[in-house]
Amino acid sequence: GEDVEQSLFLSVREGDSSVINCTYTDSSSTYLYWYKQEPGAGLQLLTYIFSNMDMKQDQRLTVLLNKKDKHLSLRIADTQTGDSAIYFCAFSPGGGNKLTFGTGTQLKVEL
Amino acid sequence: EPEVTQTPSHQVTQMGQEVILRCVPISNHLYFYWYRQILGQKVEFLVSFYNNEISEKSEIFDDQFSVERPDGSNFTLKIRSTKLEDSAMYFCASSERGSGGYTFGSGTRLTVV
Numbered sequence: 001g002e003d004v005e006q007s008l009f010l011s012v013r014e015g016d017s018s019v020i021n022c023t024y025t026d027s028s029s030t031y032l033y034w035y036k037q038e039p040g041a042g043l044q045l046l047t048y049i050f051s052n053m054d055m056k057q058d059q060r061l062t063v064l065l066n067k068k069d070k071h072l073s074l075r076i077a078d079t080q081t082g083d084s085a086i087y088f089c090a091f092s093p094g095g096g097n098k099l100t101f102g103t104g105t106q107l108k109v110e111l
Numbered sequence: 112e113p114e115v116t117q118t119p120s121h122q123v124t125q126m127g128q129e130v131i132l133r134c135v136p137i138s139n140h141l142y143f144y145w146y147r148q149i150l151g152q153k154v155e156f157l158v159s160f161y162n163n164e165i166s167e168k169s170e171i172f173d174d175q176f177s178v179e180r181p182d183g184s185n186f187t188l189k190i191r192s193t194k195l196e197d198s199a200m201y202f203c204a205s206s207e208r209g210s211g212g213y214t215f216g217s218g219t220r221l222t223v224v
Contacts, residue, residue: 035215042115042202042217043154088154097142097206098167099213101154 022089029091117216134203
């Protein structure tokens with residue numbers, strides 16, 4: 001079955017970079033995603049990467065994909081207090097249309 | 112920016128009662144989904160719906176659950192006889208194509224007492 005693991009908690013200082021990591025077991029997904037969940041809110045699609053890419057940059061966000069190690073990471077440059085949220089990696093096992101989510105990483109940004 | 116709208120935002124119901132959670136997907140989207148998130152746990156897939164029928168469902172989605180698209184805009188999740196363990200946040204999502212880029216609603220928090 002699918003297994004997607006993330007570290008539970010990350011604390012950074014405002015202005016520093018944050019790196020959120022995700023490891024997975026099923027490599028058949030066409031796209032891999034990062035979602036953000038603010039307290040009491042829904043899941044907001046932040047960015048995604050096509051499985052044949054190894055890097056994608058989108059403003060302050062950089063996604064790195066290491067297919068050999070089945071490792072996905074999200075780097076947030078110049079982290080702000082508004083970035084405090086839970087971040088989920090997600091993918092579509094078997095390339096289908098359902099998402100399997102990671103356990104979520106709670107990012108806390110301190111002044 | 113188009114949104115997926117869910118109502119109500121919070122529902123409290125007694126065990127054994129039926130509940131209907133409502134969603135209005137983005138108008139030109141063709142694929143619809145329900146997910147749930149038990150407090151402190153992962154977001155879990157429940158069901159996907161396309162062309163007026165269920166295209167995939169998880170083992171969580173048993174006979175107590177049903178989905179319906181009663182008109183051209185609403186997409187509902189019904190839980191026939193709620194159990195305490197159904198307490199969770201339920202998210203509706205929609206997508207234009209069958210893969211990725213889903214837009215999620217802000218969720219309905221269901222509390223079964």
